[in-house]
Amino acid sequence: MPKTSTLQVRGRDRAGKGAARATRRQGLVPGVIYGGREEATLIAIEPKILNGLMHDPAFKTNIFEVEIAGKKQRTMAMDVQLDPVSDKPIHADFRRIDKDTLVRVPVPVQFHSEAASPGIKLGGVLNIVRHDVEVRGRPDDLPDHIEIDLTGLEIGDSVHISAVALPDGVKPTIARNFTICSIAPPTVMIVEEEAKVEAEGEVGAEDETEDEAKTGDAAKAKTSDAEKK
DSSP, X not given: OOOXXXXXXXXXXXXXXXXXXXXXXXXXXXXXEEOTTSOOXXXXXXXXXXXXXXXXXXXXXXXXXXXXXXXXXXXXXXXXXXXXXXXXXXXXXXXXXXXXXXEEEEEEEEEEOGGGOHHHHTTOEEEESOSEEEEEEOGGGOOSOEEEEOTTOOTTOEEEGGGOOOOTTOEESSOSOOEEEEEEOOHHHHHHHHHHHHHHHHHHHHHHHHHHHHHHHHHHHHHHHHHHO
């Protein structure tokens, strides 16, 4: 189940780029709450609070009770725009939700029981194809993470989305049976194989050089005999 928490914000009076810049000059992050049957609500958030929320892997599956002047709006974070240079948040979008709202969100993937994987014990490497999986469902049905059990996985084994039990009403947005992770062969084994191939190639090249040398010597001997005659 998603975590629900209260988010204190301030209201804003004006929209537009100029108003947003003015909000940033005050040391706040401008944002907006949209959706539902109400008009968009302009907000300003303390950057320290927003940064703390964003570091939660389940940030986009959490539910926020945004409070403005004593009034609460049930929301989910849809997007946070970052400054391309400083990587600091410069704008945040929240969407109003109710129990029947359908949302598309990325759910973080967590892996456990690596010690119980024979493939990893033999030196195999956990190859993570997807760190999160985008799903569609009602807010209260969403899982805060997807758990992948690595127990029993051998080198070459893969885990696909079909092996994941999602809550009722929650489905991946991708229809095909995509891969979430696999157990790749050890890197050392690959390097050794490459070195073996290179070594065999060098030996073959040396043999060819010796054959060419012998052929060249034979040709020179024939030429010398012909000149003597």
